[in-house]
Amino acid sequence: MYARSTIVANRTGLHARPASDFIACASKFKSKITIKRVGEDDEANAKSIVMLLSLGLGQGTEVLLTAKGEDEVEAVDTLIELIDSKFGED
Amino acid sequence: MTFTGNPVSPGIATGPVFLYTPFKPQLEETLIPSDAVEENIKKYEDLREKARLELEAIHDKLEQDDPEKAKIFAAHKDILFDDAMDEEIRDAINYDYFSPEWAIQTTYEKFIRILSKAKDEIIRERVADLRDVRSRLIRIWFEVPEKNLSALEKPVVVVAHDLFPSDTATLDRSKVLAIVTEIGGPTSHSAIIARSYEIPAVLGLSDAMTLFADDQVVIVDACEGKVFTEADDALLAEYAQKREEYLVKAADLKKFRDVEPITKDGVRIKVEQNIGSADAMELEGATCTDGVGLFRTEFIYMGREQLPTEDEQVEIYKKVLNAFGERPMILRTMDIGGDKVLDCMELPKEENPFLGLRALRLSFAHPEIFKTQLRAAFRASVVGNLWIMFPMVGSMDDFRRAKAVVEEVKKELDEAGLPYSKDVKIGVMIEVPTLAVIADLIAKEADFCSVGTNDLTQYSTAVDRMNPSVSGYYQTFHPAMFRLIGHVIRSFDAEGKSSGVCGEMGGNPLTAAVLMGLGMRTLSMGIASVPSIKKLITNVTIPELEKLAATVVNLNTAAEVEEYLKKELAHVL
Missing domain, CATH: 1.10.274.10 (PtsI, HPr-binding domain)
Known part of the structure; x- marks a missing residue:
């Protein structure tokens, strides 16, 4: 298992297009990946757009990504990089 | 018969009803071997x-x-x-x-x-x-082919319980005269689609599916949120004409949305926007307005089971402040109570809710909720130009008490080391007549005021706005209203402080003209009214409006005032 956290920096947060981009990227990996708000228990399958949206992760939210599986490190690192890239906003 | 709903996309149409029922199968638990x-x-x-x-x-x-x-x-x-x-x-x-x-x-x-x-x-x-x-x-x-609104035989008024995005996306714009649904508010899919297609729409009309029948001819007035059935020839003719007028006006008005609001004699009037949901469409108004003259924060508390957190509020306030940059955003603290019921807060049932524990009074009764909102507002203030306004202030005591809470909040933020802007202005909404009368005193202590004309009219004329049997007594054009507001404007001018208007009177060209004539230079309104107000501003001079106002305050009745204004301003409407 591998986990890392970061802060959602783009303006729209993980909604709309950034959420779609995030799911598309997560779905490329074989590992089971979850995402949650740091400090809260509710976690979501990072490959599920519906679960991701239900978390309502806006700008400034600190999130924790956890993956388990053969490509867990690459999966988490790639997704963190995507969030940190602000999805091309700004 | 007349039925009412939420007008979410303006326009007028008359035509036969098409009851649209999407595929709705009865499903039950079915197991497989x-x-x-x-x-x-x-x-x-x-x-x-x-x-x-x-x-x-x-x-x-x-x-x-x-x-x-x-x-x-x-x-x-x-x-x-x-x-x-x-x-x-x-x-x-x-x-x-x-x-x-x-x-x-x-x-x-x-x-x-x-x-x-x-x-x-x-x-x-x-x-x-x-x-x-x-x-x-x-x-x-169930192997049922897709049924949609793309293959209508004739122009119709579509009536449905609700429209799914896929219903509206393929809808044939040339055949849909208007949309009426049983549920849905201004931010629903149906509303957004209707506006983008410029189809008149009245949503949230309860039981529409049973009230109307297929092919029954109805008139849809989506400017007022009304649907008429069994219309006689006179009404049909009236609405045919209204529709023509609406179309001509809408096309003409569009041109005024983005002009700079300067009178013919060179006076720049500030045209600000009232907002109440902070959605993308409202914030888009930042491209053609001078700021937010009224940010109704109630929506943050509505339709939810828990009170909004401080962080959640900070996020919303920052979003609006960011959208308007250096231009002011007047945040009105929560105006809840009376007829507005909340899921997240137990409110007492009252005989006369409008005269009860509402707005600032409710905030005083729940200091923790009030302070959370103020803390959030101050924390957000670092990104923009925040002004804070209190609703339902009736006396100097109310205002001083509210300001004391502001000071407490600032002290707490200082202690917590949280930054906030030192330039936040603190003002009052003028809607209780007693406050209007002592405007000269309040102007010495408040940084600004904004006149909430809907409630000021209701309280001045002693009419419950929700009670249809006395609606005739609710007179926006009452000469007393202009005398009272004139006193407010002069009082704030004398102290060199800003006064504005954020009620219906600011968005109606007839009344806005009088307010400008009385000296008001800031008008705030719903985004839909911006073009007509800018048209007014760019076609008049201040001296002619001053003359207009001087006449109005000496007329005897509301009807005389309205008639006079309609005649005098016919050329700029």
Whole structure:
């Protein structure tokens, strides 16, 4: 298992297009990946757009990504990089 | 008969009703034999594949003409292939022996429930997308062809319980005269689509599906939110003319939205915007207004089970402040109580709610909620130009007490080391007549004021706005209103402080003209009124408005005032 956290920096947060981009990227990996708000228990399958949206992760939210599986490190690192890239906003 | 609903997309239309009932199957729990799991998983996959093809076909058809709408269907595809739902559907077939359609039905239901609990209203509204994808799957399961509003035989008024995005996306604009639905507010899919297509729409008209019959001719007045049935020739003629006038005016007005509001004699008037949901459409108004003259913060508290947190509020306030940059944003602290009921807060039942524990009074009764809002506002103030305004201030005591809470909040923020702007202005909403009368005193202590003309009229004329039997006594054009507001404007001018108006009188050209004549230089209104007010401003001079105002305050009756203004201002309406 591998986990890392970061802060959602783009303006729209993980909604709309950034959420779609995030799911598309997560779905490329074989590992089971979850995402949650740091400090809260509710976690979501990072490959599920519906679960991701239900978390309502806006700008400034600190999130924790956890993956388990053969490509867990690459999966988490790639997704963190995507969030940190602000999805091309700004 | 007249029925009313929410006017969400303006316009007027007359035509036969088309009751639109989307495919609605009766589903019940159906199990499969335990040895048929594999073939049913295959059936589910085929079903999903057919749905994918349909979605892609719609998407491709729309992509050229309407890329925004095409996106909705790309999002539907994301839902269709949602990993979590897919897994649950397969599990339900595999382990619970649910038939594919029942597995789909129950799994989607579960996720719809999860999403309905989201804090963000925008996300809650995505529930409509889930329902839509589910209906598509179920419809394909029953091998029913897609029925939509794209192949209407004649122009109709579409009446439905609610419209799904897929209903509206393929809708034939040339045949849909108007839309009436039983549910839906200004931010629903139906509303957004109706506005973008410029189709008149009245939503939230309860029981519309049973009140109207197929082919019954109705008049839809989506400027006022009214639908008329059994109209006689006179009414039909009246609305035919109103429709013509509306179309001409709408085309003409559009041109004024983006002009700079300067009078013919060179006086720059500030045209500000009232906002109440802070959605993308409202914030788009930042391109043509001078700021937010009234930010109604009530929506933050409505339709939810828990009170909004401080952080949540900071986020919303920052969003609006950011959109308007250096221009002022007047945040009105929560105006709740009276007739507005909250799920997240127990409110007492009162005989006369408008004269009861509402707005600032309620804030005083719940200091922790009040302070949370003020803390959030101050924390957000670092990104923009924040002004804070208190509603229902009736005396100097009220104002001083509210200001004391502001000082407490600032001290707490200092102690916590949290930054906030030192330039936040603190002002009052003038809507209780006693405060209007002592405007000269309050102007010495408040940084600014904004006149809430709806409540000021209600309290001055002693009329309950919600009681239809006395509505005739509610007189916006009452000469007393202009005398009273004139006193407010002069009082704030004398102290060199800003006064504005944020009620209906600011968005109605007739009354706005008088207010400008009385010296007001800031008008705030709903975005829809901006073009007509800018048209007024750019076509008049201050001396002619001053003359107008001087006449109005000496007329005897509201009817005389209205008639006089309509005549004098006919050329700029």
